[in-house]
Amino acid sequence: MLNFVEHYLPNGFSKKEGHVRTPRIxxxxxxxxxxxxxxxxxxxxxxxxxxxxxxxxxxxxxSDASNSRPKVIRRIEYVRDQLLGKI
Structure with a gap:
């Protein structure tokens, strides 16, 4: 997973270049x-x-995104589905 992120995400986990902190969500x-x-x-x-x-x-x-179970699942599955071309 880390190799994939390093290779395909230009700023890694950060939102933009130069951002030092990455939100946990x-x-x-x-x-x-x-x-x-x-x-x-x-x-x-x-x-x-x-x-x-x-x-x-x-x-x-x-930061307004909640940590409720449905919202956590929704954002994780969104990333997965985007990468697999399901969306």
Whole structure:
């Protein structure tokens, strides 16, 4: 998962270049979502990573995003499904 993030996410877990801190919600969504996608397809090569800047992903990972079980699952599955091209 870490190799995938390093290779395909230009700023790693951060929102933008130069950001020093990464919100836990964003880290959680990306790390677990990537791990689940790699379980399904170990040689995964995403078509696009533009979804990282999408309004949906921002909505799922802002500080207003709750830690309720459905919201945690929704943001993790969003990352997984984007990487697998299901969305």
């Amino acid at each position: 964003r880290f959680e969504a990306i790390s677990v979502g990537v791990a689940l996608a790699l379980r399904e397809k170990s040689n995964l090569k995403p078509k696009s990573m533009n979804w990282l800047d999408s309004p949906e992903f921002k909505d799922y990972t802002t």
